[in-house]
Amino acid sequence: MSQSVQQISELTTVATLSPPPRWHVLWTRSRSEQMVHDQLSDRGFRLFLPTLEVWVRRNRTRRRATVPMFPGYLFLNHAMDKASYIEVVKVRGLVRVLGDGWDSLAVVPDAEVASIQRIHRAGVPAVAHPYLRVGERVRISDGLLAGVEGILVRCRPEKGLVVVSVHLLQRSVGVEVDCASVEPI
Numbered sequence: 001m002s003q004s005v006q007q008i009s010e011l012t013t014v015a016t017l018s019p020p021p022r023w024h025v026l027w028t029r030s031r032s033e034q035m036v037h038d039q040l041s042d043r044g045f046r047l048f049l050p051t052l053e054v055w056v057r058r059n060r061t062r063r064r065a066t067v068p069m070f071p072g073y074l075f076l077n078h079a080m081d082k083a084s085y086i087e088v089v090k091v092r093g094l095v096r097v098l099g100d101g102w103d104s105l106a107v108v109p110d111a112e113v114a115s116i117q118r119i120h121r122a123g124v125p126a127v128a129h130p131y132l133r134v135g136e137r138v139r140i141s142d143g144l145l146a147g148v149e150g151i152l153v154r155c156r157p158e159k160g161l162v163v164v165s166v167h168l169l170q171r172s173v174g175v176e177v178d179c180a181s182v183e184p185i
Contacts, residue, residue, distance in 0.1 A: 018079055018081075019079045019080075019081075020079060021046070021077050021078050021079045022077070022078075022079070022080070022107045023048075023075050023076070023077050023107060023108040023109075023110065023113045024075070024076045024077075024078065024080060024097055024098065024099070024105050024106065024107065024108070025073055025074075025075060025076075025097070025098040025106060025108060026040075026047075026073065026074050026075070026076050026088070026094055026096075026097055026098075027072060027073060027094070027095040027096050027097070027098055028072055028073065028074065028093050028094055028095060029072075029093050029094075029095060030071075030072065032093030032094075033049055033068045033071070033072065033073070033074050034049065035092065035093045036074065036091055036092075036093045036094050037049045037074055039091045039092065039093075040076070040088065040091055043087065045076060045078055045088070046076070046077040046078060047074055047075065047076055047077070048074065048075040048076075048077065048113065048116075048117065049068060049074040049075075050068070050069035050070065050075075050116050050117070050119075050120045051066045051067060051068055051069055051120070052066070052067055052068075052069050052126055052127070052128065053065070053066055054067055054127075069116070069120070069126070069128065070128075075108065075113055076088065076097070077113075080097075080102065080105055081102075082102050082103075085097065085102035085105075086102075131184070132152055132155055132179065132182060132184060133152070134152055134153060134154065134155060135151065135152065135153075136151070136152050136184055137149065137150070137151055137152075137184070137185045138150065138151070138152045138162060138182045138183060138184055138185060139182070139183055139184075139185050140162065140177055140181055140182055141181050141182065141183050142181045143177075143178070143181055145175065145177065146181075148162070148164060148175075149164070149185060150162040150163050150164035150165070150175075151163045151165070152182065153174065155179050155182075156179070159176045159177065159178065159179070160176070160177050160178070160179040160182060161174050161175070161176055161177075162174070162175055162177050162182065163175075
């Protein structure tokens with residue numbers, strides 16, 4: 001009886017020493033996301049390759065196609081140790097695992113991946129969008145103000161605020177825009 005208690009204690013100690021699975025990003029060669037996903041899935045790794053349905057035109061015909069939500073990238077959920085890292089980097093089509101080496105890999109917060117998974121599972125219409133940060137120089141891409149450049153000051157779901165400045169006059173004007181029509185410069 002005491003031997004089984006000791007074994008349970010040792011298993012608990014080992015379980016607490018192993019790090020929890022974390023989300024890492026795999027950078028793949030162009031159009032190799034699915035190939036990398038399939039190879040690692042076959043080896044027992046837990047992966048997430050979010051996709052979008054888009055219209056494509058080929059040979060003068062339009063049709064729906066499934067494309068990666070983040071071209072060139074997919075997510076790996078694993079408690080990465082050196083042996084796992086070596087197993088992952090051997091995969092054909094992989095450029096690298098993002099980070100500074102096997103012991104200091106970049107980690108994506110669980111909440112961000114959970115949000116992307118929820119969008120993916122819901123099947124709602126979604127489109128790729130440029131990454132925007134407040135304070136970044138942007139260009140309005142369509143509408144009456146197409147081509148106007150300024151600094152993104154506020155970005156809300158309904159409206160964003162782009163500030164256009166005349167440096168010689170040291171004056172600025174702000175205009176509300178749809179954030180979907182703004183792209184980084």
